[in-house]
Amino acid sequence: MRLHEYQAKQVFADAGVPTPASQLATTVDEAVDAAEEIGYPVAIKAQVHVGGRGKAGGIKLVENKEEAEEAADAILGMDLKGYHVSKVLVEEAVDFVNELYVGVTMDRGEGEPVAMVSTKGGVNIEEVAEENPDAIAREHIDPAFGMHPFQARKVVYEAGVDRDVANDVASVLTTLYQLWDDRDGSDVEVNPLMITSDDEVIAADAVMNIDDDALFRQPEIAEMGEEAAEGDELEQKADEYGFDYVRLDGNVGIIGNGAGLVMTTLDLVDYYGGEPANFLDVGGGAKADRIANALDMVFSDDNVDSVVFNIFGGITRGDEVANGINQALEQFDEIPKPVTVRLAGTNAEEGMEILNEDLVTVEHTLEDAVQRAVEYAKEVEA
Amino acid sequence: MSVLVDEDTRVVVQGITGGEGKFHTEQMLEYGTNVVAGAVPGRGGQEVAGVPVYDTVQQAAREEDANASVVFVPPAFSADACFEALDAKGIDLVVAITEGIPTQDMARVYRKQQETDTHLVGPNCPGVITPGVAKLGILPGNIFSEGNVGLVSRSGTLTYQVVDNLTDRGLGQTTAIGIGGDPIIGTDFIDALELFEADPDTHAVVMCGEIGGEDEEEAARFIGQNMDTPVAGFIAGRTAPPGKRMGHAGAIVSGSGTGTAESKITALENNGVPVGDTPEEVADHIEDLL
Numbered sequence: 167m168r169l170h171e172y173q174a175k176q177v178f179a180d181a182g183v184p185t186p187a188s189q190l191a192t193t194v195d196e197a198v199d200a201a202e203e204i205g206y207p208v209a210i211k212a213q214v215h216v217g218g219r220g221k222a223g224g225i226k227l228v229e230n231k232e233e234a235e236e237a238a239d240a241i242l243g244m245d246l247k248g249y250h251v252s253k254v255l256v257e258e259a260v261d262f263v264n265e266l267y268v269g270v271t272m273d274r275g276e277g278e279p280v281a282m283v284s285t286k287g288g289v290n291i292e293e294v295a296e297e298n299p300d301a302i303a304r305e306h307i308d309p310a311f312g313m314h315p316f317q318a319r320k321v322v323y324e325a326g327v328d329r330d331v332a333n334d335v336a337s338v339l340t341t342l343y344q345l346w347d348d349r350d351g352s353d354v355e356v357n358p359l360m361i362t363s364d365d366e367v368i369a370a371d372a373v374m375n376i377d378d379d380a381l382f383r384q385p386e387i388a389e390m391g392e393e394a395a396e397g398d399e400l401e402q403k404a405d406e407y408g409f410d411y412v413r414l415d416g417n418v419g420i421i422g423n424g425a426g427l428v429m430t431t432l433d434l435v436d437y438y439g440g441e442p443a444n445f446l447d448v449g450g451g452a453k454a455d456r457i458a459n460a461l462d463m464v465f466s467d468d469n470v471d472s473v474v475f476n477i478f479g480g481i482t483r484g485d486e487v488a489n490g491i492n493q494a495l496e497q498f499d500e501i502p503k504p505v506t507v508r509l510a511g512t513n514a515e516e517g518m519e520i521l522n523e524d525l526v527t528v529e530h531t532l533e534d535a536v537q538r539a540v541e542y543a544k545e546v547e548a
Numbered sequence: 549m550s551v552l553v554d555e556d557t558r559v560v561v562q563g564i565t566g567g568e569g570k571f572h573t574e575q576m577l578e579y580g581t582n583v584v585a586g587a588v589p590g591r592g593g594q595e596v597a598g599v600p601v602y603d604t605v606q607q608a609a610r611e612e613d614a615n616a617s618v619v620f621v622p623p624a625f626s627a628d629a630c631f632e633a634l635d636a637k638g639i640d641l642v643v644a645i646t647e648g649i650p651t652q653d654m655a656r657v658y659r660k661q662q663e664t665d666t667h668l669v670g671p672n673c674p675g676v677i678t679p680g681v682a683k684l685g686i687l688p689g690n691i692f693s694e695g696n697v698g699l700v701s702r703s704g705t706l707t708y709q710v711v712d713n714l715t716d717r718g719l720g721q722t723t724a725i726g727i728g729g730d731p732i733i734g735t736d737f738i739d740a741l742e743l744f745e746a747d748p749d750t751h752a753v754v755m756c757g758e759i760g761g762e763d764e765e766e767a768a769r770f771i772g773q774n775m776d777t778p779v780a781g782f783i784a785g786r787t788a789p790p791g792k793r794m795g796h797a798g799a800i801v802s803g804s805g806t807g808t809a810e811s812k813i814t815a816l817e818n819n820g821v822p823v824g825d826t827p828e829e830v831a832d833h834i835e836d837l838l
Contacts, residue, residue: 272655274732277732310659352651377652379648379650426707426758433787435787
């Protein structure tokens with residue numbers, strides 16, 4: 167789960183990381199009042215989860231009231247790479263001499279967190295990692311000990327940060343690690359961390375991504391996440407239902423269990439000449455009501471012309487799935503979109519007996535089920 | 549012969565009194581697995597499916613000679629359950645089935661495991677099965693058959709799919725290992741491939757990977773350099789849209805274009821591993837390799 171910049175900055179500020187003066191605004195009047203109060207120049211920043219906000223016109227630097235009004239009016243309500251902007255952060259513009267990158271993330275290959283510092287801040291850090299990996303200093307942290315103070319200093323000096331500000335940068339990094347650790351972070355970063363001519367260190371942006379699997383013990387963050395929720399309607403609905411869901415451009419709706427098998431089903435739809443409309447993983451052990459919810463999701467996608475269910479039961483039981491499918495379909499006078507079902511594994515035999523073949527097409531292999539669903543989609547198209 | 553699980557495997561189920569724990573204990577017993585004990589704090593002295601329950605894993609290991617644990621404990625308590633199993637004397641295999649364990653918890657478990665000689669499989673995995681002998685986990689036993697193909701996979705249900713295709717052709721399995729789909733797991737591809745390479749009865753191996761991370765690329769290099777046993781591969785996620793699942797974090801750390809299906813398929817093929825376009829094609833490749 168990803169917090170908005172304004173939320174992450176609040177968390178950072180509460181933990182003692184220096185941040186610029188700022189206020190959140192949802193209307194042009196609020197934005198102008200905030201700008202007047204903070205004092206010019208200020209930056210007006212769209213609060214959406216979009217990379218390259220500045221280039222896309224989502225961040226504007228303003229010098230006076232007229233400009234503030236104009237910028238807030240342009241940004242509020244704008245569509246930024248598909249995301250509607252409903253909030254802006256009005257923030258003191260910091261006069262800097264240097265920009266650093268400071269962050270903590272999980273290195274899945276090593277199974278350990280890694281602290282990173284670079285003097286190439288203020289630009290896309292993935293590009294730096296790609297083109298000039300040596301420009302990022304890295305220090306792995308033993309999760310049983312946490313970050314030793316020397317490790318923060320070590321990585322800061324390895325990165326080539328000026329001695330005059332090294333202690334302050336190390337202190338920001340130490341705080342970021344603490345937050346990462348305490349709040350179940352997956353990525354916690356500041357880019358850029360600005361260095362002013364007076365050797366002050368200020369977090370001009372803030373990223374805080376939290377491990378979804380840990381939200382049960384991070385109630386405050388989970389609450390902020392609800393406020394941060396965005397994306398298209400179906401993706402939000404999937405969040406409510408607790409499904410792993412990704413919407414694509416095709417017309418074959420796909421429901422399955424287990425990420426690998428669902429991805430394989432998408433790949434096969436493509437392989438057999440169809441176009442996948444979505445990735446929907448109902449997860450392990452899905453019961454009847456969950457299956458009905460999944461079907462409801464895929465039916466409510468207007469692009470979908472045909473649906474394929476591919477369930478290979480281990481922890482998920484075929485009879486539960488079959489009951490869910492029947493239950494969901496029996497409420498329709500007419501089935502909105504043809505549904506092809508393939509059940510295998512735990513209780514699959516029982517499931518296939520339960521399935522109402524007046525409502526669904528039953529296939530016995532993955533390949534057959536996918537080809538059938540692709541055919542149905544093509545018939546509807548034609 | 550087989551790897552990890554054989555006739556001498558004696559299982560303690562952690563979380564045996566829960567719904568999933570009980571259901572799958574019954575399934576494991578029905579398959580012929582030697583489930584000798586359950587471990588649930590405060591439930592010592594009870595019985596589930598005829599299996600005695602102990603309060604701690606150590607008691608189960610001591611009283612029933614359990615040497616392997618299967619973890620069916622809810623996510624919030626799973627890391628502690630893994631620590632308990634890794635700590636217990638006599639337990640040399642821990643299979644963590646639970647999905648949804650916080651990643652930071654697993655980082656600590658992984659570090660503890662590195663200090664021991666105990667194998668950890670999972671979490672978020674279907675388990676390990678040696679067909680005809682025993683299964684530890686939730687894999688549907690009826691689709692497996694005895695034979696000479698080893699299988700290692702990051703995805704549970706994809707494993708079942710590929711096994712189903714193998715079994716249909718009469719291509720049985722020595723052992724199948726579901727290593728799990730989480731970012732941090734115990735046994736990885738290379739660990740599993742090493743076990744299969746050392747097993748004289750495993751004549752070919754299927755490796756099923758998926759997008760994300762770079763374990764498949766590393767495993768491909770390992771196969772090219774260290775394995776005589778032939779391997780066929782499958783990679784899920786060719787049509788996955790970029791950026792949707794690929795963490796920004798992994799990209800920074802690796803600093804290269806790995807993690808895509810294309811990168812993994814190329815790495816495997818460059819190391820002599822044929823990759824199937826469909827699960828069915830994987831079975832074709834195995835037939836050719838045997």
